[in-house]
Amino acid sequence: MQTWLRVSQKVHTTNQVVVGAIVGSVYSTLFYITWNSLVLEAFASSFSVQVAVFTAAAAASALGFAVYVLLNWFKDDDR
Structure with missing residues (x-):
């Protein structure tokens, strides 16, 4: 819904939304992997x-x- 709204209101182009989704997905995946491998055990204990x-x-x-x-x-x- 948010993606369609950003494009329909001409806040972003379709290409910008696609690139943002890709960059966000890569960043969140790297953060998840880093957190679980380096921080989680120390954070919990x-x-x-x-x-x-x-x-x-x-x-x-x-x-x-x-x-x-x-x-x-x-x-x-x-x-």
Whole structure:
């Protein structure tokens, strides 16, 4: 549904949606494999690893948001 909506509203082209789906699938598969082979056992057995993973995720999200805000701060609103 979301894919059709993005194309029908001309937010993305069909090619962009297909490439996004492929890139997202590859990334999620690599993340799943990496998580299961490197992190899962340590995450399940150690509270400090759990805290570190959640802290890193929160920091990455905050940094991403800050970069987004800074890059869009001075954009001209007259589009």
